[in-house]
Amino acid sequence: MIEVRLFATFREGREKIVYFEPTKAACPADVLDELGIPYEEVAICLINGFHSGLRDAIKDKDVLALFPPVGGG
Amino acid sequence: MAEDSRYIRQTMLPQIGEKGQKKLAQSKVAVVGCGGLGAPVLTYLALAGVGNIRMIDDDTVNLTNLNRQFFYTESDIYQEKCKKTADFLQERNTKLTIEPLCERLTDKNVKRLLAGVDVIVDCVDRIETRKHVGRAACGFRIPFVEGGVHGFYGYVLPVLPGESACLECMAMGTIEEKPPIPALGAVAGVIGSLQAVECIKILLGLSHVMYGKMLQYDGLYGEFTEIPVHIRADCDCQKFNKIVNDESHMQ
Numbered sequence: 001m002i003e004v005r006l007f008a009t010f011r012e013g014r015e016k017i018v019y020f021e022p023t024k025a026a027c028p029a030d031v032l033d034e035l036g037i038p039y040e041e042v043a044i045c046l047i048n049g050f051h052s053g054l055r056d057a058i059k060d061k062d063v064l065a066l067f068p069p070v071g072g073g
Numbered sequence: 074m075a076e077d078s079r080y081i082r083q084t085m086l087p088q089i090g091e092k093g094q095k096k097l098a099q100s101k102v103a104v105v106g107c108g109g110l111g112a113p114v115l116t117y118l119a120l121a122g123v124g125n126i127r128m129i130d131d132d133t134v135n136l137t138n139l140n141r142q143f144f145y146t147e148s149d150i151y152q153e154k155c156k157k158t159a160d161f162l163q164e165r166n167t168k169l170t171i172e173p174l175c176e177r178l179t180d181k182n183v184k185r186l187l188a189g190v191d192v193i194v195d196c197v198d199r200i201e202t203r204k205h206v207g208r209a210a211c212g213f214r215i216p217f218v219e220g221g222v223h224g225f226y227g228y229v230l231p232v233l234p235g236e237s238a239c240l241e242c243m244a245m246g247t248i249e250e251k252p253p254i255p256a257l258g259a260v261a262g263v264i265g266s267l268q269a270v271e272c273i274k275i276l277l278g279l280s281h282v283m284y285g286k287m288l289q290y291d292g293l294y295g296e297f298t299e300i301p302v303h304i305r306a307d308c309d310c311q312k313f314n315k316i317v318n319d320e321s322h323m324q
Binding site: 044045 | 110199203222223226227228243249291294298300301303
């Protein structure tokens with residue numbers, strides 16, 4: 001399973017953590033499509049703590065973390 | 074009561090002691106931004122006895138600041154934040170050297186504003202300024218503590234240049250939030266206080282600074298989440314020495 005951790009406003013109306021079968025999520029863009037999150041709203045996309053592009057491959061047991069911009073001061 | 078007693082409740086900590094307190098007194102910190110995050114950061118650094126505090130902000134006080142920026146009163150509206158902040162801090166600790174710089178930090182003045190400090194605390198509200206702060210800090214090899222808030226959410230990320238991931242390692246900085254950004258004072262207080270703690274730990278040379286970890290706070294869930302973050306091999310943070318040392322770009 002792929003573990004998807006959502007942060008900040010991405011959690012609103014969704015779960016904090018969502019799991020996907022690897023067959024249903026080949027890349028972060030697939031996960032965003034499933035969750036209804038527009039690509040342009042993603043400020044940070046990490047796979048296992050490393051920066052990732054939205055079309056980079058994800059595999060079984062990966063942890064995907066998605067963040068909207070949180071830049072206020 | 075003798076002045077020596079001011080810090081007694083923290084010098085009794087084994088991690089600080091008289092030696093650590095002297096270290097704090099001799100330290101120099103730059104805080105960029107005197108807003109919602111800057112208020113708790115600056116307050117706790119000044120009260121802890123950080124001897125030299127430089128603050129950078131070109132903004133003036135307006136009414137919408139007063140839900141979270143506790144340095145200012147209604148009678149301060151239209152006044153320069155930096156000067157009001159300096160007065161607030163100096164009244165609470167007359168022994169400190171407080172240096173208010175009422176100007177916007179840009180790539181042109183960043184060297185003059187930030188070089189030579191021991192730690193930088195980034196409390197700005199614009200991604201563009203965050204980039205300037207982060208790049209300069211990486212170039213000067215100065216540890217810095219990032220913090221950001223959005224409504225009930227916030228994060229803290231201490232960065233040791235060359236050794237731990239910065240925001241640009243995670244490609245943050247490509248999306249600018251449209252102002253006004255939602256802000257709750259208490260959440261800014263949580264995040265700013267955490268930034269101050271990390272800054273003090275760095276100044277004291279304590280271990281366990283949260284380098285390589287982004288701490289996310291979710292006020293709605295009442296939850297902290299620690300996310301390990303890694304340097305991106307092709308991040309420009311590895312190349313910034315050249316940029317900040319190029320005198321032709323810097324004042």
